[in-house]
Amino acid sequence: xxxxxxxxxxxxxxxxxxxxxxxxxxxxxxxxxxxxxxxxxxxxxxxxxxxxxxxxxxxxxxxxxxxxxxxxxxxxxxxxxxxxxxxxxxxxxxxxxxxxxxxxxxxxxxxxxxxxxxxxxxxxxxxxxxxxxxxxxxxxxxxxxxxxxxxxxxxxxxxxxxxxxxxxxxxxxxxxxxxxxxxxxxxxxxxxxxxxxxxxxxxxxxxxxxxxxxxxxxxxxxxxxxxxxxxxxxxxxxxxxxxxxxxxxxxxxxxxxxxxxxxxxxxxxxxxxxxxxxxxxxxxxxxxxxxxxxxxxxxxxxxxxxxxxxxxxxxxxxxxxxxxxxxxxxxxxxxxxxxxxxxxxxxxxxxxxxxxxxxxxxxxxxxxxxxxxxxxxxxxxxxxxxxxxxxxxxxxxxxxxxxxxxxxxxxxxxxxxxxxxxxxxxxxxxxxxxxxxxxxxxxxxxxxxxxxxxxxxxxxxxxxxxxxxxxxxxxxxxxxxxxxxxxxxxxxxxxxxxxxxxxxxxxxxxxxxxxxxxxxxxxxxxxxxxxxxxxxxxxxxxxxx
Amino acid sequence: xxxxxxxxxxxxxxxxxxxxxxxxxxxxxxxxxxxxxxxxxxxxxxxxxxxxxxxxxxxxxxxxxxxxxxxxxxxxxxxxxxxxxxxxxxxxxxxxxxxx
Amino acid sequence: xxxxxxxxxxxxxxxxxxxxxxxxxxxxxxxxxxxxxxxxxxxxxxxxxxxxxxxxxxxxxxxxxxxxxxxxxxxxxxxxxxxxxxxxxxxxxxxxxxxxxxxxxxxxxxxxxxxxxxxxxxxxxxxxxxxxxxxxxxxxxxxxxxxxxxxxxxxxxxxxxxxxxxxxxxxxxxxxxxxxxxxxxxxxxxxxxxxxxxxxxxxxxxxxxxxxxxxxxxxx
Numbered sequence: 001x002x003x004x005x006x007x008x009x010x011x012x013x014x015x016x017x018x019x020x021x022x023x024x025x026x027x028x029x030x031x032x033x034x035x036x037x038x039x040x041x042x043x044x045x046x047x048x049x050x051x052x053x054x055x056x057x058x059x060x061x062x063x064x065x066x067x068x069x070x071x072x073x074x075x076x077x078x079x080x081x082x083x084x085x086x087x088x089x090x091x092x093x094x095x096x097x098x099x100x101x102x103x104x105x106x107x108x109x110x111x112x113x114x115x116x117x118x119x120x121x122x123x124x125x126x127x128x129x130x131x132x133x134x135x136x137x138x139x140x141x142x143x144x145x146x147x148x149x150x151x152x153x154x155x156x157x158x159x160x161x162x163x164x165x166x167x168x169x170x171x172x173x174x175x176x177x178x179x180x181x182x183x184x185x186x187x188x189x190x191x192x193x194x195x196x197x198x199x200x201x202x203x204x205x206x207x208x209x210x211x212x213x214x215x216x217x218x219x220x221x222x223x224x225x226x227x228x229x230x231x232x233x234x235x236x237x238x239x240x241x242x243x244x245x246x247x248x249x250x251x252x253x254x255x256x257x258x259x260x261x262x263x264x265x266x267x268x269x270x271x272x273x274x275x276x277x278x279x280x281x282x283x284x285x286x287x288x289x290x291x292x293x294x295x296x297x298x299x300x301x302x303x304x305x306x307x308x309x310x311x312x313x314x315x316x317x318x319x320x321x322x323x324x325x326x327x328x329x330x331x332x333x334x335x336x337x338x339x340x341x342x343x344x345x346x347x348x349x350x351x352x353x354x355x356x357x358x359x360x361x362x363x364x365x366x367x368x369x370x371x372x373x374x375x376x377x378x379x380x381x382x383x384x385x386x387x388x389x390x391x392x393x394x395x396x397x398x399x400x401x402x403x404x405x406x407x408x409x410x411x412x413x414x415x416x417x418x419x420x421x422x423x424x425x426x427x428x429x430x431x432x433x434x435x436x437x438x439x440x441x442x443x444x445x446x447x448x449x450x451x452x453x454x455x456x457x458x459x460x461x462x463x464x465x466x467x468x469x470x471x472x473x474x475x476x477x478x479x480x481x482x483x484x485x486x487x488x489x490x491x492x493x494x495x496x497x498x499x500x501x502x503x504x505x506x507x508x509x510x511x512x513x514x515x516x517x518x519x520x521x522x523x524x525x526x527x528x529x530x531x532x533x534x535x536x537x538x539x540x541x542x543x544x545x
Numbered sequence: 546x547x548x549x550x551x552x553x554x555x556x557x558x559x560x561x562x563x564x565x566x567x568x569x570x571x572x573x574x575x576x577x578x579x580x581x582x583x584x585x586x587x588x589x590x591x592x593x594x595x596x597x598x599x600x601x602x603x604x605x606x607x608x609x610x611x612x613x614x615x616x617x618x619x620x621x622x623x624x625x626x627x628x629x630x631x632x633x634x635x636x637x638x639x640x641x642x643x644x645x
Numbered sequence: 646x647x648x649x650x651x652x653x654x655x656x657x658x659x660x661x662x663x664x665x666x667x668x669x670x671x672x673x674x675x676x677x678x679x680x681x682x683x684x685x686x687x688x689x690x691x692x693x694x695x696x697x698x699x700x701x702x703x704x705x706x707x708x709x710x711x712x713x714x715x716x717x718x719x720x721x722x723x724x725x726x727x728x729x730x731x732x733x734x735x736x737x738x739x740x741x742x743x744x745x746x747x748x749x750x751x752x753x754x755x756x757x758x759x760x761x762x763x764x765x766x767x768x769x770x771x772x773x774x775x776x777x778x779x780x781x782x783x784x785x786x787x788x789x790x791x792x793x794x795x796x797x798x799x800x801x802x803x804x805x806x807x808x809x810x811x812x813x814x815x816x817x818x819x820x821x822x823x824x825x826x827x828x829x830x831x832x833x834x835x836x837x838x839x840x841x842x843x844x845x846x847x848x849x850x851x852x853x854x855x856x857x858x859x860x861x862x863x864x865x
Binding site for chain 3: 551553556559560563564567570571574575576577578582583586587589590593594597598600601607608610611614615617618621622625626630633634
């Protein structure tokens with residue numbers, strides 16, 4: 001019998017990379033591919049970034065005028081609390097590790113995926129569930145305890161949704177723990193042949209150090225918020241002074257995690273900076289082992305300094321002295337990194353691409369933030385600037401001027417690999433400049449305000465502080481524009497951007513030896529590593545993009 | 546983990562030792578040794594835990610990394626305990642920073 | 646390029662060899678147990694500080710514990726660690742029926758432990774020793790210190806019991822897998838890593854027992 005056989009229609013595009021390997025919502029929500037999971041996180045944390053930014057906007061609007069006239073004091077308490085909780089737990093802590101770490105650690109070590117892909121997906125779902133509890137609290141009236149949940153206010157007196165928020169943070173903590181566990185096991189057991197520890201990219205070292213902190217610190221805050229929840233629900237009295245409880249004990253438990261947490265937020269950004277600085281100086285990192293060990297040093301020393309948040313809380317002065325000295329010590333490995341990045345750039349062939357602009361921003365602003373940390377670590381000075389805007393400026397220089405700039409630098413650096421598209425360099429540089437200007441205008445006045453005595457967490461202030469507050473709010477609006485611009489042009493580039501070659505920056509590193517975007521299994525043939533990282537030749541290489 | 550299979554009699558021996566130590570710790574707790582009661586009780590607990598870790602959990606036959614991981618965890622707990630305790634134990638040693 | 650069928654059906658796609666997979670699984674469980682050390686550690690810290698500040702009250706309150714039940718529970722749990730170690734041993738030597746037997750034995754012992762704890766909790770609650778509005782303590786004694794002791798008692802043993810319940814769930818899963826013949830002498834990693842978890846929960850109790858039950862016995 002004869003039948004007409006129609007020719008097979010030409011496939012529209014070959015299914016050759018992780019983005020088009022499968023279509024449909026289920027293929028994303030049930031994926032085990034670390035690259036897709038990274039994008040799930042990217043979407044989620046971007047949502048929370050803008051939610052936290054909305055709270056910040058309301059705070060800065062209130063502070064335009066000295067009187068507390070935009071919102072009531074109780075509402076203002078909720079605003080700064082939600083700003084802190086959302087930004088720290090649902091944006092900063094996951095940000096670089098869950099997006100860029102998830103995407104690139106397997107690729108940088110020549111592996112097909114992380115050690116536990118299903119656990120990786122579970123981490124994202126745990127994050128979403130935890131975030132949902134917190135969102136429930138936000139929508140039903142919020143929390144007003146400050147992100148620090150100090151007892152006995154949080155455990156006894158606050159009439160807001162403390163338990164729901166505590167449950168949300170408890171659950172989300174496990175997302176962080178499982179990510180750190182996954183990274184540690186992957187880096188220990190799945191490195192490609194020839195990839196010894198001292199041939200690892202520094203991005204991997206910094207994520208290893210970050211994972212140590214996640215695994216060692218997060219359980220302590222988990223049990224602490226669990227106790228606060230138990231206090232409220234079961235009336236145990238563990239932190240109730242009228243029943244023998246000790247609020248300072250809560251602070252020790254809280255800060256044992258929450259200080260190292262700031263290193264969870266900044267170490268990954270430092271890893272990004274190491275990658276970007278070497279690529280855009282076309283030069284080997286200066287002092288590789290020093291930078292690698294400095295990452296570990298920051299992680300370890302970071303666990304020994306938490307009492308510097310408690311100098312005036314009633315902690316013993318003797319312990320204050322110990323914590324003060326240790327806090328000075330933790331600055332040293334950070335400084336080592338800044339020196340080494342600078343030395344890397346010296347006599348390098350610098351190109352001022354957007355990722356490099358963010359790296360410059362990180363180095364300068366992190367240095368300022370770090371140096372002001374030394375002021376705060378000094379007992380005598382701390383007495384005067386504790387709980388003032390000086391503290392707020394200090395940590396925003398590190399978290400925003402440092403960590404968020406590192407995050408944006410990393411997103412731009414790896415965007416061609418992740419999306420297969422080039423972003424528009426002109427707009428990107430402009431946005432980086434807007435971010436830099438907006439950031440400094442927002443937060444530099446706050447150093448002065450704090451020094452002059454303006455307390456934090458107050459919605460009203462004496463009239464003589466108004467000019468600086470207005471400058472700060474103006475800066476915040478500019479900063480907001482700077483953050484919205486990448487949202488627009490990165491999305492634009494996914495549709496209209498030029499296709500990216502495998503290695504647009506001419507960078508060393510295994511992740512650049514694959515197509516952009518990469519195939520699902522990362523490498524068609526498992527790589528074998530035979531040389532140190534960051535070996536750049538002195539030939540001219542055309543940077544595409 | 547190594548392929549070493551621990552013989553059953555080692556397990557039974559460890560079990561019996563743990564039983565004996567449990568009996569001892571319960572018995573000694575009834576005798577007044579002053580501050581040494583706590584030391585003895587914790588010492589016995591550490592000894593029992595070590596036996597479980599080394600033999601039931603095979604750490605004696607595991608790669609060195611396993612022992613380092615465990616030691617790290619315990620060390621970190623000790624950091625939490627020691628530095629926090631250093632606050633409570635030294636209250637009043639030096640005059641307050643903020644006024645009287 | 647056709648997918649190469651792995652020689653070992655249990656080999657997951659991200660690993661190069663069964664040995665690498667085993668190494669990763671084991672390290673993963675140990676890292677998780679370290680997180681558990683710190684998790685319980687927060688409670689141990691709270692206990693340490695409050696006991697240091699309320700030594701006499703803690704010792705007196707501890708005398709309300711039933712030392713017989715506590716000792717029995719300690720024996721039961723250590724025995725369950727033996728049966729768990731024997732379960733792993735049976736898996737290592739490919740003895741499926743023994744593996745199943747020892748898993749069931751471990752689960753029974755775990756159930757006995759939880760049953761005894763339930764009896765103790767009921768007893769304490771009936772004697773108004775659960776902290777909070779219903780707490781009643783003999784007059785003239787340090788009720789605050791006692792309340793802190795009992796808060797810690799319920800928090801620490803409660804968290805421990807929760808881990809036991811999860812452990813029973815894990816053992817149930819292992820039992821079902823063992824019955825379906827999923828484990829051989831070459832592949833029994835889930836049994837091994839679950840054993841590590843179970844032993845850890847036992848070790849927590851090895852510390853809880855003297856700290857909660859035995860501190861006041863030598864005083865009069």
